[in-house]
Amino acid sequence: MTWRAVCICACLAAGLGAPVNAQDTTCEPPEIKRPEIDRAVSLKGLERELVECGGDAACTAPGRSLYDLTSIDGFVVDTRAQDIILVGHRAEGGRPLDLDDFVVMLRNALNLYARREGNTIWYTAPGVSIDPRPETIARLQELDQLTGGLEDYADEWPEFCEVPQDVRILGVPESRAAAIMLEADYKMKRFVNGQVAIALPGYASLSDLSLEAARNAAQSDEAEHAIGGLTRFWFSAGTHSVTADDDVIMLETANVVLLDEAEFLTREGEVVAAAEPNDLAREFSCAFSRNYRAIAAEPEHAVYADLQEIFRWAALARLMVDRDAFGAAGFRPRWLIEDYSVTPQSLPATLDGISEIRRWPEKDDPEYGQSRVRLVLPSCGGVAVDHSGLHASVLPDLSGRLAHMGQIVTFYRDTLTQVFWDVFL
Numbered sequence: 575m576t577w578r579a580v581c582i583c584a585c586l587a588a589g590l591g592a593p594v595n596a597q598d599t600t601c602e603p604p605e606i607k608r609p610e611i612d613r614a615v616s617l618k619g620l621e622r623e624l625v626e627c628g629g630d631a632a633c634t635a636p637g638r639s640l641y642d643l644t645s646i647d648g649f650v651v652d653t654r655a656q657d658i659i660l661v662g663h664r665a666e667g668g669r670p671l672d673l674d675d676f677v678v679m680l681r682n683a684l685n686l687y688a689r690r691e692g693n694t695i696w697y698t699a700p701g702v703s704i705d706p707r708p709e710t711i712a713r714l715q716e717l718d719q720l721t722g723g724l725e726d727y728a729d730e731w732p733e734f735c736e737v738p739q740d741v742r743i744l745g746v747p748e749s750r751a752a753a754i755m756l757e758a759d760y761k762m763k764r765f766v767n768g769q770v771a772i773a774l775p776g777y778a779s780l781s782d783l784s785l786e787a788a789r790n791a792a793q794s795d796e797a798e799h800a801i802g803g804l805t806r807f808w809f810s811a812g813t814h815s816v817t818a819d820d821d822v823i824m825l826e827t828a829n830v831v832l833l834d835e836a837e838f839l840t841r842e843g844e845v846v847a848a849a850e851p852n853d854l855a856r857e858f859s860c861a862f863s864r865n866y867r868a869i870a871a872e873p874e875h876a877v878y879a880d881l882q883e884i885f886r887w888a889a890l891a892r893l894m895v896d897r898d899a900f901g902a903a904g905f906r907p908r909w910l911i912e913d914y915s916v917t918p919q920s921l922p923a924t925l926d927g928i929s930e931i932r933r934w935p936e937k938d939d940p941e942y943g944q945s946r947v948r949l950v951l952p953s954c955g956g957v958a959v960d961h962s963g964l965h966a967s968v969l970p971d972l973s974g975r976l977a978h979m980g981q982i983v984t985f986y987r988d989t990l991t992q993v994f995w996d997v998f999l
Contacts, residue, residue: 601860619993644668648824698745699960738924767930822976831863
């Protein structure tokens with residue numbers, strides 16, 4: 575048997591995609607029972623308190639962290655107090671939410687970040703994109719088409735793989751929310767190529783999956799074998815389920831999933847979708863999605879827990895606007911919408927591409943002969959927080975559970991001016 579040497583050269587860039595080849599529900603995280611809500615925050619009281627604090631950072635800090643809420647679950651329309659009450663829970667040791675994230679997502683849902691050109695308004699869902707330049711993709715495709723010479727280029731790979739990629743922030747300003755989306759996407763590239771190692775059931779990096787496929791091909795004495803092509807990965811909204819009655823909206827399920835799409839560069843320099851997915855890329859993205867919560871629970875990967883909350887804020891902001899919660903309550907948080915100062919975060923205009931080279935066998939050995947299995951694994955990706963179809967996930971609560979919950983939330987409010995309070999269901 576003549577074994578073939580394997581060289582994996584993974585060049586990881588990023589770019590925003592639209593959910594074209596969505597996964598089925600078997601790729602979603604398993605259902606879990608969320609903790610019961612235990613804290614309520616008055617949006618009217620929060621706004622009033624922040625206005626009274628003025629520019630005093632110590633005074634505004636509790637409100638900007640939403641009084642220690644660590645996860646948001648829904649809201650109650652309190653017509654008696656003419657108020658919107660945010661409800662969620664506090665996890666011991668959890669990271670408090672940030673009011674900036676809610677305000678940014680609410681302003682997006684209200685089209686305040688939309689771009690006007692004449693009589694046309696261009697709306698963009700929140701997202702990020704790290705765009706590989708066409709000349710870089712073209713060079714990767716040239717190498718992907720080589721017949722056995724890739725090993726000669728391995729040492730030169732980082733020279734053109736790690737060239738800067740262009741960062742685009744979509745639908746939101748440069749803010750904490752944008753920074754979280756950008757960090758989550760950029761870090762995902764290291765999961766793809768195996769630079770971030772995690773031990774979870776059924777999980778393997780795309781580099782590991784590809785290396786295993788190449789080994790199997792080599793040991794079966796197949797002819798020259800290539801596994802390559804450009805794959806786009808992006809974080810998107812997975813399964814969402816919402817229950818509602820007249821006064822209460824609860825976000826029961828709000829999954830974040832990693833999607834994938836095989837792509838290629840046309841002669842005209844346009845990146846377009848391929849007809850068939852990359853099976854190994856699909857296996858990786860599916861495994862990442864199933865293990866999303868477990869990954870996010872690790873302290874070193876907490877950015878994915880933050881990203882989960884960004885998606886939840888975006889969903890609830892969209893529901894508030896689409897269901898006219900402010901009109902129903904008789905209260906519009908005008909100061910938060912128009913005057914509240916979101917803390918700006920300076921984000922890079924470019925980020926370097928991420929390269930990874932793996933060889934098998936690791937050292938030259940005459941036993942393996944001269945023929946090679948070649949693997950080129952460039953990828954791109956992004957984050958798209960698009961909840962435009964969320965209304966289809968809203969189901970009426972016929973059990974009376976939400977009506978009872980709304981009564982309990984308002985019952986524990988001592989006065990109509992109380993800003994936050996504990997809830998016991």
